[in-house]
Structure formats: C-alpha cells, structure tokens
Amino acid sequence: MEAKIRLEHVTKSFKDTGVVLDDITLHVNDGEFVSIIGPSGSGKSTIFQCIGGLLQPEKGELFLDHRKINGETGNIAYMPQQNSLLPWRTVSDNVLLGQELFHKPDKQEAQKWLRKINLSDYQDAYPHQLSGGMKQRVAFLRALLSPQSVLLLDEPFSALDEFTRFDMQKWLLSIWEEKQKSVLFITHNIEEAIFLSDRIYLLSPRPAKIIREIKLPFRRPRCDQLLMESEFLALKREIYSDLKAGGLHESV
Template identity: 40%
Template sequence: MGATLLEIGALNKTFETGKGPVRALHDVNLDIAEGEFVTVIGPSGCGKSTLLRIVAGLDTGYSGMVRLAGKEIAGPGIDKGFIFQEHRLFPWLTVEKNIASDLSLRDKEVRRKVDELIELVKLKGFEKAYPRELSGGMSQRVAIARALLRKPKILLLDEPFGALDAFTRAHMQEALLDIWRTNKTTMIFVTHDIDEAVFLGNRVVILKPRPGEISAIVPIGLPYPRKKATPSFQELRLKVLSRFEQAEDETFTDGAGI
C-alpha cells in the first residue's frame, strides 16, 4: 500500500430531528492508505452511510478532521467517486453516454477513456444499450465505470450490491476486485454482509451501534483471489462475526436512528 490518503480524526456528527439532536457518529478515527480496499460493517443505523457521505463531501456540519490527500474535504468533487445501492443511471442515455455523463464522446480523449472503462467493466458489445436492457449487475458496472471516468482518488461504495441476487452479487464481488487490482483506486465499501466484507477488504472496520464509533478494525491477511469455503477464510469470518456481535452489544440510545 502507498502513503496515507484519507485521514479521519475525532469525527463527530449530530443531526437535528423533531425529537431533538441525534448523534450519528462519535469520535471516529481512521487512516486509509493509497490503494487500500477497506470494508465497513455495523448494525443498521450506526452511521456507515453518514461516514461515506462526509468523506464524499455530501454531508457537512460535523466536528473533527477529514482530509483527502492532505486537504480538508470541503464539498463534493471529481477526486471522490460515489456508488449508491441503486445505479442511478439516466434511462434516456446509452451505456457509453451514461459513462461519459456530461462530457462529449466527440472528444477523442473522452472517447478513449470511455472505451477503456467499457473494457475494464466487461461491457464490450453493450455500448449502445439502454439501462432498461441491462441486468442489475450490468447497470452497477456502468455506474462504477462512470465514477472512475475522472480518475477519483477514492471510490466510495454504499452497499452497491445489496439489491442483487446471491449469484449476481458473488459475480460482482469478483468483478469489483478485478477493477480494483487493475485500476488501483482506493476504495471504501459499506456492507451488511460479513462474508462480503471479508472477501473484499484488506481491513474490515466494525462500527458500534449509534452513535457510530469504531469498535474494531480486523486486518484480512488472505491473498487474492479468496475462496469463501477455505478454512482460513472461515476462521477470519468467525473472528469478524465475533467482533461484530461484541459491537452490537455495545448499545446506546438517544433518539431516533439515522
């Protein structure tokens, strides 16, 4: 791994609701290296998505320090890519035009980059297809390619495979790892699936129930490609599950969940 890319220090976030203030994140401290693949798990409502949105520059009003490549994150920018659970493609645009988004395919450099990304996400032959003609997994590949077009320093993925069936989900996990190894983009991947977290990540970050606070960080020392049926994988899975269950027991309530 490279030098530290993302620095999060003493991060706290509180939302104002009709029932009063709700703490979403509490004293989160995390450094992520350039080229690292970090997965984040935790109970529902523990602030996983809030953490991603703060790193993306989409949520403000927090206290603490969040720096990307040494600079405070002040808002959204092309240095940060974001993948949602829904692909959010434009239904009236083809695959290649969705990837290009607001850029023109008539520009030779844009055309070249789009063609390279279509190859990378294995959608050659579907350039002229519309979202309605694609499967869920294919649509998410388009979304990933679109996010990578401007070569972001970090890619943030908020349960991108949560709505997919088990077979497609497993296939997309393999595809994402291929993209990560080829593109070397730093990734933070939020999931509820412990198997997915262990299968993908260099490290698994486990959050406590709200307000989200890091309960444990488990290094995953398994080489890629990983096989979920191997004893070494299952041993690490059980370790992460045990730490996850410990984190779930660390309950805290101060109002509605976020």
C-alpha cells in the first residue's frame, strides 16, 4: 500500500532540552488510522509540529505522497492539543476556518456536519457558550472539513470524562469511515489507541525512539464489546508492559 505520510530518520533537538526526537521513522498509509502512544514529555507533539512544518528537524526527511515537505506548512489538517477555537468567531465560522485558508468555504457542508454532530442549535453561538466536549467536536470538525487528506489529532479527547470520551471515539470512527482520511492520532491512553487504530507506534521517554510497531487484528466497524474481548485485554497488558520496560511515566 502507498504511504501517504512518511518520516525517515527524523531527529530534532531543542537548545535547552537536548535531543527530543531520536531517529524517528514511521509512516501512515492512505486511509489508514495510526496512533502514537508515548509518555508525556516524550516528544509526541514535537513529531506533529515537524510534520506540520512548524518545526524543522535537523536530520531526516518528511514526505507527503513522496514529496519532501520539511519545513513546509499548509499540507496537513492539524488539531492541536490545546483548544484552538477563535473566541470571536461563531461555531460555524470556526468550522469554516480551515476551508477559508484555501478560499473554499462551504457553509452548507459545515451546516450538514454540524447537524450530524448535534450542534446545529449552536452554529451561531461563540466558543465560551459551549461545554468542553462540544468545543472538541467543533475543533475536530474544522480539521476534518479542511481540504487536506491527512489529519493529525493531538490528544483530542484527553480533557474529557470517560463516558464522553468513549462516545467521541465512536463518533470519530464513524466519521473517519465515511471520510476515509489518513489519520495520525496521539494519545497516552492505551485502550483508546487499540480501539481506534489500524496500527500503533510505541514511543520511549525522551529522547523519543520508536520501541515497537503493532498491527491491530480487529475487524471494523469496531464495537463496544471489543473492549472486553480477551485478545483486546491481552494486547492492552502487553503494551503496558512494553511501555513500562521502556521507562513508563505515571501519566500513561
């Protein structure tokens, strides 16, 4: 299968912190859902900033569809870790922001998707009027409706309670199955990564190296029962012990 995004031997250091990414090689195939699990502070968001062109690695290469994109912005739809909604724009105008950057705002499509995610009553509201879960859905929708074919999601559900989180995971999968984007998803939640992904990369603590790549054997669409299956639970234990052997941080 064709790789949509590929990182080859990417190394990145910061002056104060030292080496953060140490020879990272990974890829996401076209239409694939891939997660990165790693302890906090290991360098996960730094990987995304390199892919998004906000940071330049000092060594290694990044490719989109075989084209080198080191230091180039605008290629990727990116939902950053912190809530990035603009407080002075309505929900609907926030959703359209990604499209506006490409001069192609499609208000009807935004309205259709706001209906699908039960937010049409809020299309003219401002971000401060929304709950945390609603804000996450809006930020996610904005990334999803951006025209790029690759979506980077940086711990999108970490601020949500367990039940909302699970609903959002199922919601994300249903939308992803419809849109067929290539997704790279960061989390420190093992269960979440197994439930959502086709493949998972495990990262060591800083300086981040890839300690293992795991292909998930579970059929799609994924359903609630999967969380209780013995194969799922065994994998969860295995990943936990791999991360522990690699130097587990208590936040995982």
